[in-house]
Amino acid sequence: MLEQIPTAFLFFAAAIVLFAIPQGRARAALLLVVPVIAALHVWTLPFGVFAQKEFFGFTLDLLRVDKLSRVFALIFTIAAFLGNLYAWHVRDTVQQVAALLYAGSAIGAVFAGDLITLFFYWEGTAIASVFLIWARRTEGAFNTGMRYLVVQIGSGVVLIAGVALIYRETGSIAFELMTLGSLGTWLVFLSFGVKAAFPLLHNWLQDSYSAATVTGTVILSAFTTKLAIYALARGFAGTEILIYIGAIMTLFPIFFAVIENDLRRVLAYSLNNQLGFMVVGIGVGTELALNGTAAHAFAHILYKALLFMSIGAVLYRTGTAKGSELGGLYRTMPLTMIFCVVGAAAISAFPLFSGFVSKSLILSASAHEGHYIVWAILLFASAGVFHHSGIKIPYFAFFAHDSGLRPKEAPRHMLLAMGFAAALSIAIGVFPSNLYALLPYDVEYVPYTTTHVITQLQLLMFSALAFAVLVRTGVYPPELKSVNLDTDWTYRRLIPRVIIGVRKVVSRLWQINSNFWLRRINSAISRLYHSHGPEGRIAQVWPTGSMVLWIAILLGITLIVNFVS
Amino acid sequence: MIVETNTAILLTMLIPAGAMVTNLVFRNRPDLRDGLTLAAAVATFITVLTILSNVGNGTTEPLVMFEVFPGLDLAFNVEPLGLLFAIVASGLWIITHLYGIGYMRGNNEDNHPRFFASFSLAISAVMGIAFASNMFTLFIFYEILTLSTYPLVAHKGTPEAIRGARTYLGILLGTSIGLQLLAVIWTYSITGTLDFTKGGILEGHIAGPAVAVLLALYAFGIGKAALMPFHRWLPAAMVAPTPVSALLHAVAVVKAGVFTMLKVGIYIFGIDFLAESGASEWLMWLAAYSIIAASVVAMTKDNLKARLAYSTISQLSYITLGMALATSMGALGGGMHIAMHAMGKITLFMAAGSIYVATHKTNISQMNGLGKIMPITYGAFFIGALSIIGLPPLGGSWSKWLLIVGAADTQQWVMIGVLMASSLLNVAYLLPIIGRGFFSPLPEGSPTKISESPLLVWLPPAITAFGTIVLFFYAGTLQEFLSPIVSGN
């Protein structure tokens, strides 16, 4: 019976029930209870396809449970729990409802067994999540939200177009492994790519995650991109092009992250880079690689949320998340600092932290399949991650020069949420087998070998060394109040400028044209009035004689016509 | 079988006509007048449902009233597309009438009897269009609809209203007399009939470029479909009170236009004939242009109703596009979009009216933060907007799906692109209203407590918003219902 109820509906129902509960602790508690129940539900679901609905001539599979979907659904429920715990203090109905709908849609999408159901939830995540950005309630947030929405819904419409094409081609809407080839599959691929923040399609991520509310960013960071990773893993595992896309994805954001001032934006870049690892894993497509992707997604959601939570806490207390404004906060926010460091260690893949046991699966897989250059890039990226997320974030927020800010330690519920996330990150790092048991395929991988531990430590420590040397020599770029151009420049600057220019020209031409015609028409009317108006020659009272003249003329013509013919 | 089908068809026209009379007779007794009209609306709806239960999605033999010209009768019959149109229009009439009472009283508008009388007559004409069994009959009611809505547009009597009404009438009468009439007579003179026939009547009577010319006469002649460049009447008509914009310019009048368009495509030309002759290719491109261009214009409009009007122009072209694709899926999608768009757009208009009644604001730029004090209105607007965009779980997503599938069938990749782009443009011009409504700060001196418009004003949009959700879940039924129009020519 229970398996006939899609997990997503739990969240939707809760979103409705929410209105019946007055704002306050009871409501916040409900927000915590729902993900727990959902997690239990996911955990107890047997494998198979359930909740099939006949709809519009299709059979929709609302609940396809297998190992791949389960692991993603599980981490999504955990992320929802952490996010809601972190947002315990929020008394904004819009954000609460949005969080529930967003998490529900994401989980629903993961369990979707067909492309149409996927599309429904795909758009659901887009719509629900934008409220987390708008909820900041500023002009900038509104505009960012609009950009985000257009991109996200754009991804959805590309998806539905692709689905329609696939449907007409194959007659099926099943969401199974696809091969790139037809236009339809390419569109679906593109749609996934937008949400997965493929290079050049990535900038919505940095743009929006740094604009959302303190709590909103935490929730945003978990779902959308990982949903895309899941969809790629389901639909395009082993697609070679993904390896290269992924490699580029790991690479370029780190450069931006180094020079970025807004720490939440730095985290967004690093998120982008982490997605690259997962995409490479999908591209490699072996069991090991896919396991790596799933595991990395799982671990990533936790530590990335942790990082966003810690910076969020700083923002919550100081009103800014910019490196140039912060520094020296370790004095008064030591716990937050420690949690941040844990997150940093996890993302940097220090041994005993979660990143270490998940990322290495992907690296090994790529090396194993002989993608050496990709492997080298990933290695570089790993070092780079440590550099900006592992060191830069904690360093500039909590150490560096003293900003003079002495904010109070983060509120207790935030600390609690960070504590959970930190504990899980460490637990996974220490006991990887529990995570491995959840993965889609059987794992025969041992992360803790001497070689692995030592080489990883070498990589990280020498990166740290480089950082220390560069900072001490003053080569390291200081944090500056600035923004950096990225691909969003094209649609925030270039295209609007072009449109304004074109519009000017077009409206000018239009005006000239319509003026021309208006003048023509007006003069025609006035000429008509001149001749046909009451005073006009044609409508005037003619003397009787002229009438006779007309008769004569007409008679003449008639006679001529008659005689000629 | 409560009432015989043929009687019921006549009743659907006579009851609203009767309502017109009662409105004029009881001009000085508002409650009685409005009550009777409401009763008429309900009765009309029930009558249409009776027809539905009698006929289902079948087609009946024409009921001939007069023979006007040899072979040309004033005649009515039931077929799925028309029945759907009738159900939509009569059902929404009830809601709009409630809304209209609330709106007109809430706004202290004048000339209620004339307003509601014209309104009822317009519904009567819509029923005539829906059940017309040949192009001739349809044309007659098409014109009656134009004329009966003219007083509604000119209602306020201000110079602006008069100008708007002139544009309205000028374009609608101009296109219908200047082009559509020619097309109809041309069709009649080459085929000797104008009966709506499955598979069309033109095949074998006309060939070559003439087909495209004839189609052009129809496409532009059906001005109510607001195909560019004959779209200006629609924004001009927005000077009318909002109930008019809601029912007539989101549902009845414009849908009469695209309904006629579909009828012409399916029953006069025939989809297969259109596809073979390729005559509708240009129309497809023009519709695509209309879709995009109107959306772009909509973005530049600050007046909410004007923006919605341009959005309507864009959405109507979806239906034209569906017909012009000349595939069964496209036509089906077009047919479904009549219902889906009706429900969504009426919600938007009624919400716009609700904002106006409560705050007297017409421009989007003044509507910052109103969502907080009018949550139901804005919630309804949000749902309606999502349906227009074509997002699940709202009705609009299905018709769009069918249109995309239709385009896929003919390998019109560009059309798929247009539909996609249009969704994004819809997002760009509809959702900012929501974003700003809920999240921008209220201007100084606004009420801080929830202050919705009167019950009769906010409830109807809430109902229709719910309707868009219901339509999503019953879209399959709807598709099955419509399927006879494209199957087995």
Added chain:
Amino acid sequence: MSVESTHVAMTLNDHLPILQVLVPLATAPLIVLIGSRRLTWSLAFIASALSFVIAILLLMQVIDGSVISYQIGGWAPPLGIEYRVDATNAFVLFLVTGISTLVLPYARESVKSEIPARHHTLFYAAFMLCLTGLLGVAITGDAFNVFVFLEISSLATYVLIAQGSYRDKRALTAAYDYLIMGTIGATFFVIGLGMLYMATGTLNMADLADRIADQGANRTVRAAFAFIVVGMGLKIAIYPLHLWLPRAYTFAPSAVTVFLAATATKVAIYVLLRFTFSIFQPAFMFEVNTLEFIILPFAILAMFAASFIAIFQSDFKRMLAYSSIAQIGYMLLGISLLTDTGLTAAIAHLFNHGITKATLFMGVGILVLRSGGSFYNRIQGMGKTMPWTSAAIVIGGLSLIGVPGTAGFISKWVLVEATIEKGWWPISILIVLSSLLAVIYVWRVIEVLYLKAPLAGTNYKEAPLTMLIPMWILALACIYFGFATDVTLTASRAAAQGLLAGSAGMM
């Protein structure tokens, strides 16, 4: 064509053709002789109603295409005068008597307010004479007789128009103008007849047709045709010969305008039809050419020029007068197509426009009665104070435009159909374009009536029922004939076929 009945048996029914003319003719002196102001109107009305009944009876007899030939005094044609009734003229008789029967009740109030009581008897007598003339023109089968009746009606008309001088002195000059021009027209007509007589030695129409067919087109016949066309053209008010019409219609008493607009030009068109198709042969090249190169262009010119003038008018009555000129263009256009459908359209429009214009002129008459003028700035906002009158005007206006569901639509439809059938699609486009001009001038009035505020300090009463009822009968007829076309179209088609069959129709 089909059965022709030459009468021997003498029942009343058989004397209908002569009674048709005789009843009003006898009533006219009767009115003057009795001289009672009270009885005057009743007598006229009874006469008119009787004529109407007779016309209906006649129409029922000939609608199937048969022809009634009535020989006056038993003298067989070509020596005696013959009255011939076929579908064409029965239809015209039906229109003329119908309108007059509706106009008379209307006239009662209207005349009371516009003409001093002492002139009432003479007015109604003149009215009866005018009616007699029109009926006679329509019914007679003798060419010269046409001229005689034409003059009777014309002279009566001049008098009737001049009666408008109590309201506006310009009616006198208008009547004078009309007198001059009408006389010239009649003269041309009679010259034409003379030539025909010279060429053929007969004046009986059927005979004329036969002989012209026999001898073919010689110069005299050609010249005769030219004179007749131009002479009648003046009466019809073909476009450049229309100058008498606007002023005559504008300044005549309201009831007279209604009657003239609906009937006089229509009868003249009938004469043109009769001569063009029944006496001369459409097969004659000169005739085809005249129609195509003279009538057709001037018809189109009329459709546009007169419409434009109508658009710019600020006097409702004058606007309607110009619109009449434009509408005459449609009829002439239909005739000049020289096809079955074209003629049907022309004849149907003749009827439909008759009732449409009658409705409108009645409406304007009522407005004049209440407000004292027909200028837009006098009648503005009267839609609110006089809803019934204004509503009828709207219906008439719609019919004038040719909106579906009205009589005007039917004839316009057939006309367009005829042009498309003939392949003259540019003309189809011109027809619809000029219909759009009608939209403009009609809509100006509707805006004036409904969307402008009533003049300050005016609160007009609705019109008396005696005026409202006839007007509404006509208004409803506009709608009725927009759907039920069995009378109009069947009759027009029968008439058209009869006419196109040429002289055979007369034999």
Added chain:
Amino acid sequence: MNKQNDNPETFPRLGQILLWVDKKKNVDRIVYALYAICALLFVADFLYHKHTEIKVEEIPGFYALYGFFMCAALVICAKGLRLLLKRPEDYYAPYDTQSEEYPEDQLERIDHDA
């Protein structure tokens, strides 16, 4: 800002302990420790049997050198990139959140000494 009442007594216990790093000397100590650890790790490469997949891995200290130089290169490249990409903070204003303050009503700014 509130330097004047910057009293370490009011900091949380953990914060007071951590004040240790406030001293320049202690920072140096940390850096020296880092040098030491790095040296140790580099040496360690020679002390165990490396399980390798790829040839380059066998180079002693490959990971260390790779990490050091790539990171240095990263920073320097990024610095160069900054020349190209850096714009004032209000570049996109007012369509951007970077140029605006976080709305105060959503924050709970509590200074430690306040």
